[in-house]
Amino acid sequence: MSASLRATVAGDIQRIFFDPIDKAHSAEMIGSVLGVAFLGFAFTIAIGSPLLDYIGMSLLLPLSGACFIAGTLVVTNAGALSALGDPYHVIYLGAVLLGIGWGLVETVINPLTATLYPDDKTAKLNELHAWWPGGLIGGGLTGLFLGNFNVAWELKLMVTLIPATLVILLCIGVKFPPTERQASGVSMGEMFKELLRPMFIVFFLSMFLTAASELAPGQWVDIALTRTVGMRGIWLLVYVSGLMFVMRHFAGAAVHKLSPIGLLWVSCLLASLGLVALSVANDPVTGLLAATLWGTGVCYMWPTMLATASERFPRGGALLMGLMGTAGTLSINFVLPLMGKIFDTKKVELAGGAEKFAAMPQGPAMEALLGQAAQLSFRAVAILPAVLLIVFGAIWLYDRSKGGFKAVKI
Secondary structure (H helix, E strand, O other): OHHHHHHHHHHHHHHHHHHHHHHHHHHHHHHHHHHHHHHHHHHHHHHHHHHHHHHOHHHHHHHHHHHHHHHHHHHHOHHHHHHHOOHHHHHHHHHHHHHHHHHHHHHHHHHHHHHHOOOOHHHHHHHHOOHHHHHHHHHHHHHHHHHHOOOOHHHHHHHHHHHHHHHHHHHOOOOOOOOHHHHOOOOHHHHHHHHHOHHHHHHHHHHHHHHHHHHHHHHHHHHHHOOOOOOOHHHHHHHHHHHHHHHHHHHHHHHHHHOHHHHHHHHHHHHHHHHHHHHHOOOHHHHHHHHHHHHHHHOOHHHHHHHHHHHHOHHHHHHHHHHHHHHHHHHHHHHHHHHHHHHHHHHHHHHOOHHHHHHOOOOHHHHHHHHHHHHHHHHHHOHHHHHHHHHHHHHHHHHHHOOOOOOOOO
């Protein structure tokens, strides 16, 4: 919900806080703020995952709720807190706290699910991660509903406080199991040795590209597509999230037919085609079709990548699953500002220079120019999943030459 609500208020934050600072580079600034939440996630899960068995799930999960509460309050009070620094850095700090909260969630729930369902990891992790788009739907619809009543952006974002508080309350008194790695008696040294496996390194690097294909466009969709398809881009995000929510519940059937790596190959093909389609969509119909193609492509990427790492390298435990998440979110921190930079560069270029852009009044001409710039930012990301067609294709063929991949048991 927090990610979706941030996307719905990103335009308000850009207009109120960043345009007055530097209008020509305000899109890059909002891209950096949206992206740093992923950076907070990345470092949190990288540090928390190897320490999970020592600190304990029962502490880290409620702590995530506390971080979401703190981060939300910092962002929504950026104006008042600007005495401590300029609004950009205040909002940046709040986004970091939100990212830490998200990282603590992911640190716990992935190894917990792998522990509870060791023989059905791909299907169960996809079902678990169906609630990522489920939250995007809830946050997106809430933001749109409140927007109809001209509710302030601060109040929209503060809806996050409700589930964050519930996380803390629901963890009280819950007993969590030891992780699969700990229960099997695999030592910390053995767990860290798994990091050196060549195939894990391949999957780790691939996670940079799969995550960027899904999450960076998802955070950018409202700002970019609203100007190009004739409807609020957040509606497309809600639609794609609904599609993903349903489809992830049927991941087991897809994996049975294709294998996890085969499913990833097909996902990358559809994601690349979908991003190209989003870059040329110019009305609600083409926008919907492009979003369907992209959403179907990215649907299974994140949970299947996590499950693949856990199935192939179970001795790596929470550490390897956490590092996969770290790779994914680090990529977002780079790709979102890059999309913003492309957007800023193209809008100035299309206007005929920085001075002409600064002098342009708001109106249809400005919106058309910004729409063109937005489309180019999507096209630049389409190359990322296309690269993985070669990588996953080679692994898929190798597995089939060996009679098909079987999950490794500890």
